[in-house]
Amino acid sequence: MSVLKVNICGVEFKNPVITASGTFGYGLEYARFIDISKLGGISVKGISYNEVRGNPMPRIMETTSGMLNAIGLQNVGVHKFLKEKLPLLRKYDTRVIVNFWGKTIEEYVQVAEILDNADIDMLEMNISCPNVKEGGIAFGSDPSMTAKVVSECRKAIRNKPLLVKLSPNVTDIKPFAKACEDSGADGISAINTLLGMAVNIHTRKPYISNVTGGLSGPAIKPVAVRMVHEVSKVVKIPIVGMGGIIRWEDAAEFFLVGASAVQVGTANFVDPELTLKIVDGLEKYAKSQGLSNISELTGKVDLSK
């Protein structure tokens, strides 16, 4: 499997397939169903300082080849996470990335400081949840705010690499990526969900209580691929690409446009084994392309005419 071994921001992953935040719980939920030690890593559900109960129900709805969610960042809070979830998750041989957020810069920093000293591999700062007014999206819709929150957190984080997860709901993602890099982020993850809405024409009510929700799944892949490509043109730090990956071919596409690793989200709901199939598929593909390592694929899209 060494053909799949990748180093992202100084952390070695046995393979570049990571489950995406919010779609894999705290990792443990899936341990009954698949061998999670075969995953490159797990990005856990977005953690905040205090426990958060999230949005009212209903929170999810399927759309054509995608789904809307407005979970509202429900989580057990950083303390309970570290005490009750992390020790169990650490028993598995996979990298743990902790996705985190705050309502204010202070809260971001507070959580970051705690996580920086915890037994985790990497932090992923979420400034892009579209479903909570104070869930960081304000920091993800204005590059100067992005710069501020990232540099404040950077100061607080001394021991761990920091990914920043970007929102696709912007006119131009490039300044955000640049702001992250300039403010000390070690890597970018992209993309979070697209803001969407669906209405039940019989009840006339939105399918999601929050009215709008985040769109994920294969439907959004072309937008995600485009944005990862754009990000790769302006930053040198590694990119963890995601959005609509359900097959290894999708993952390969993200590598070609500049990703160094991928995250897989909605696919975990479609079938928990898809991530493992993606790992296998990528390995075969890398070998068939004569690569000694999958990272040789990163950014190798051929733009010649």
Add this chain to the structure above:
Amino acid sequence: MSVLKVNICGVEFKNPVITASGTFGYGLEYARFIDISKLGGISVKGISYNEVRGNPMPRIMETTSGMLNAIGLQNVGVHKFLKEKLPLLRKYDTRVIVNFWGKTIEEYVQVAEILDNADIDMLEMNISCPNVKEGGIAFGSDPSMTAKVVSECRKAIRNKPLLVKLSPNVTDIKPFAKACEDSGADGISAINTLLGMAVNIHTRKPYISNVTGGLSGPAIKPVAVRMVHEVSKVVKIPIVGMGGIIRWEDAAEFFLVGASAVQVGTANFVDPELTLKIVDGLEKYAKSQGLSNISELTGKVDLSK
């Protein structure tokens, strides 16, 4: 059918189902296959002052439940359109909306002036094509530019209602809609395509020669519904909603979030009869809901908890 009769910006449409620009040629292409007189209206392929040859091939690719296109606004130019296409199209009993664009404000005005005196029912100003650098998208990504080009065109257009077609590739669509209304637009049409990209992992080349293309089809419907809903919250002028409509249920959803009519694009490729089925379906739905006119549905989404 009077339950479907709608008045959009002073123009009466026999029904609110209009074929979307770029997906129905100059209307005539489909006349062999369906009775285009049954359509509420036809928005023709984006017209510019001079003939335009568009982007190199390949220009289209299917994606999951959607497609990418980068036609590049190929069109015969306004003069040839008026001379060779329009007279033939006018033989059919359907409204003709002319989608138009320019590389500069002057060109927008030039085309608008010509069209204002032509035998057409409405103008639709495209400031949102993502596939041509000078195809108006600059005017659609900055509200002050939008205000400028709309108000200049408004001065030139005295006889016809003016729709402005908005881009979804923005952080917030509301200021654009507001700028249009404030600058004298009679209506808004939304949305144009989402910017996307797809790569052939075997050749490593983008599937679209232009690298990126516009994503359309059912995949984008949740984003389109959300944006039409947002627009409806800030403007009083009518909205023509579109994005991913392939069934009457989809069309009804757009009405509920604020549309007064809909456009159907990619569905024409899926099956040219879908538009006619949407007309029939909407009529039955309106009647089953006890409406005397479909317009009673506009904006009736129920946001109570």
Add this chain to the structure above:
Amino acid sequence: MKGIILKNERLNDKYRLMEIESPEFAQTAKPGQFVMVKTGLQDYLADPLLRRPFGVVDVRGNTFRLLYMLVGKGTRLMTESPAGSVIEFSSSLGNGFKSVKNQNIALAAGGVGIAPLLWIAKLLKDDGCRVTLYFGGRNQEDIILADEFRPHIDKLIITTDDGSIGEKALVTAPFEKDAAGFDRVYACGPKRMLQAVSEICVKGGVPVDVSLDERMACGMGACLGCIIYVREGEETVQKRCCVEGPVFDGSKVVWESVCR
């Protein structure tokens, strides 16, 4: 998991019964559990995308059965899966019903809510319980599987909204009259019915287990899309319908948040 569809039987315009062979599933499933079913036959297509949850009707040898109501594209697609074809699904999920012995039991079903009650009826009956089934529907079309129940129940009370079969009433009407006499109630059906049944039980001091449904993305406790609010002492706590449910103590459910 994979299984082979042995039967995909049309009961009427609204319901189908599917029998699937899968020793692995059959050996592990318990009454009241559910399964997430991939409704499409092709794994290379993404519409429909998510799996759909269905209650396990029962297990017989190496096979299990699903009763499904035609709702949208997923269930419509299931009607097109021919016998002999392979179908994919999760392992058996959720907590299921807890069985009891030698008690006087009521089962209350509304429409397709009948699905998870057959198996528990069998078990209860085998374990010496007296079992009464209250089964309500809109009309005759909804009253399905009743014949399969007969050997496993002592009494069957049917109601329909239009009186096309059984009493013309809501199922809660006859149930309410008898409720106080039962030792325990198991219920599945529309949420408002479950609320009514639970309120009747609470009044009568009868324990009640309700099987709830919420839209589910994962069915495995990861997405947090299926939250049910339950009272624990003074507190209202959040439970995942898929993992801590689908069966909940009806007296603890915060019905205002569940019936929307």
Add this chain to the structure above:
Amino acid sequence: MKGIILKNERLNDKYRLMEIESPEFAQTAKPGQFVMVKTGLQDYLADPLLRRPFGVVDVRGNTFRLLYMLVGKGTRLMTESPAGSVIEFSSSLGNGFKSVKNQNIALAAGGVGIAPLLWIAKLLKDDGCRVTLYFGGRNQEDIILADEFRPHIDKLIITTDDGSIGEKALVTAPFEKDAAGFDRVYACGPKRMLQAVSEICVKGGVPVDVSLDERMACGMGACLGCIIYVREGEETVQKRCCVEGPVFDGSKVVWESVCR
């Protein structure tokens, strides 16, 4: 339009032959035309979304045939459509091949490019032409329908890249030797092959019709997704492969823009 699949025959791992009954289609189709096929059986699903273009192999009574190569999800889905099921498609599209009488004709096919040549071969032969078929493929697997051609051609020359059947050569090699002797050439296959065939014909002064393929969204001239560049006098003009094609005068095609 709709038709009923009468046969969906596996020729080998790579190719299938589908026979569809549709009097309406059969009565109007012409040799060299194509059809846009809805590959999914369910019209309520959106993946795959667009219809797929296929050449019409031939028409026999009320039926027509398609030869399809397994490429991606649309064609894979077609393999799963059982005989007896209903399939949807457009009316017959495109300009088709112009037939001629009493001439010495070459047909040149590469792989699945054989599809639209059978019908025109029949017509040409019936109209007194002498017909030679040059048929190239990667290997034996690609050499399909050859037996069906035999009654309608005078000579068959097969080439494969690996020599597993016929001459080990590109199909253009034997063709080039004989080219100057033909009155007209009809060709279908990979674009580079069509370019080579066209260049040989131009050199020899032989008229050549090539059937081109481009990705198509509408197939009806509306989307402008299928542009072919063709020389008209001094100018390079844009043609829609679906409407003004798929058959073009090979001597006029601007090959640099078509072979990418």
